[in-house]
Amino acid sequence: MKTPKINLQAVSASARDACFSTKTVSKGQIPRILNEYKSLCHVERQNCEDVVQSKLKQIEEKIDNWKALEDPKNQKKEIESKINSFLNFTPEKYRTSLKAPYDDYKKREKDYVDFKRQHNRQHDPLRAGFKTWAWGLVIALFSIELYANYQLFQGVTGTITEAGRRTAWTLSGAQSFVNVFSGFLVGWLLWGKILYASHLGKKLFALLLAIVHGIIIIWMNLSIGLWRAILASNANGGIQKGVTDLGEPIMVKIEMWRAIDPIQNFMYFNGQQDSFLVALVGFVFALIAYIDGWFSDDPYPQYGARSREVSKARKILDDAKEELYKKWEVIVSHYNVFTDEESRKGHDALRVWNDSINELQKQFVDWEANILSAEKSYALATETYETAFNQGLSKSTEKIFFPRNPLFDPRQADPKKVFSDAKEHHMEDASRLKSFKTKKTDYVNSFNKLSESWQKHQKDTYNLIHKLVKEFDV
Secondary structure, rough: OOOOOOOOOHHHHHHHHHHHHOOOOOOOOOHHHHHHHHHHHHHHHHHHHHHHHHHHHHHHHHHHHHHHHHHHHHHHHHHHHHHHHOOOOHHHHHHHHHHHHHHHHHHHHHHHHHHHHHHOOOOOOOOOOOOHHHHHHHHHHHHHHHHHHHHHHHHOOOOOOOOHHHHHHHHHHHHHHHHHHHHHHHHHHOOHHHHHHOOHHHHHHHHHHHHHHHHHHHHHHHHHHHHHHHHHHHHHHOOEEEEOOOEEEEEEEOOHHHHHOOOHHHHHHHHHHHHHHHHHHHHHHHHHHHHHHHHOOOOHHHHHHHHHHHHHHHHHHHHHHHHHHHHHHHHHHHHHHHHHHHHHHHHHHHHHHHHHHHHHHHHHHHHHHHHHHHHHHHHHHHHHHHHHHHHHOOOOOOOOOOOOOOOOHHHHHHEEEOOOOOOOHHHHHHHHHHHHHHHHHHHHOOOHHHHHHHHHHHHHHHHHHHHHHHHHHO
């Protein structure tokens, strides 16, 4: 409320004019200038009342918001509808997801135990878990030999044209693939059968295949090396077959078919180191692949595979158990986040309530201060008028005095009467702070009591999950 300004000089002048005026001034009659000021104060008071009423309405809405949240039990149905997945979670629904991998594991474990007994295996398989590393080494060997042979073949296929480079890559890839991959498979699948096959016929057949493969590897690498040597020799004019009558060398081209029989035609290597290297690189990488295949698994046929089947089934079962725990943890995490948000919502509403009560009290105090300011201004104007008027009278004339009635009656001045709808929320600071602490404690206790059943459900569900998982322990 803005107290209307009053010009005390104008009041004094009006009083003096009235003093010397021929008009009679009745006793107790309020002068016009004071009545006008009084009217201004009433208008301003009404404007201020409208503004404060609007503010108090907003404040009461915030206070009512806390009232809606004050008792958490009132929100129970709403909260439980939003944590439905948490409250309705039953581990028993996931029994099938554990039983299927568990039965598969037990079956494979039984097969593994039967295999050990039937084949008289006293120890666990050797190197059953090396398969991944072994295949990694195969890829590395293939890549290295591919690049090495490519460099050696470029000397005869040429590097200038795309066709020459493509031919070098093709020859290198074919030789490297046969040396490394087939060598690895022989070391893995045949060498163990040679030693541990259950029947002599199987041992001899595996030995025969291994020998044939070894012969093929020797023949292939020598043939490719000789083929390269013949290409290089022919590029230089061939080999010398005597001399002419004039003493000039007679050069003869070497037939390419001779590379098919590298043993009989070994002489045509003609001391070319790069061609020998082509064959030697092939031998070395094939030998490493043989050894890699041998050490990639247990040498006893199928023993390592049976062990890996059990390990894989065990991992699937463990993953199913972990997945059950993860599902529950995700649901619990959602539950914790939501209940924390609900609790924080209540605490926030209580803080807003505290601030709103404080703001309401401030509006009441400001109102009283504004009313008092207007009363003082009006009283000062009245006193100024009296003084100025009486100073102009003769000593024998009776002086005038105006009644000191309040500018506003109590129904207009007392904020608890003016704003009767909001008076129930009015509190002094001490009462407000005490009530705030009490409400906060009560809210925390009520929310904790409300969530007791939820916490019990969480604990019981964890126990049921542990019990269910324990049924499928291996």
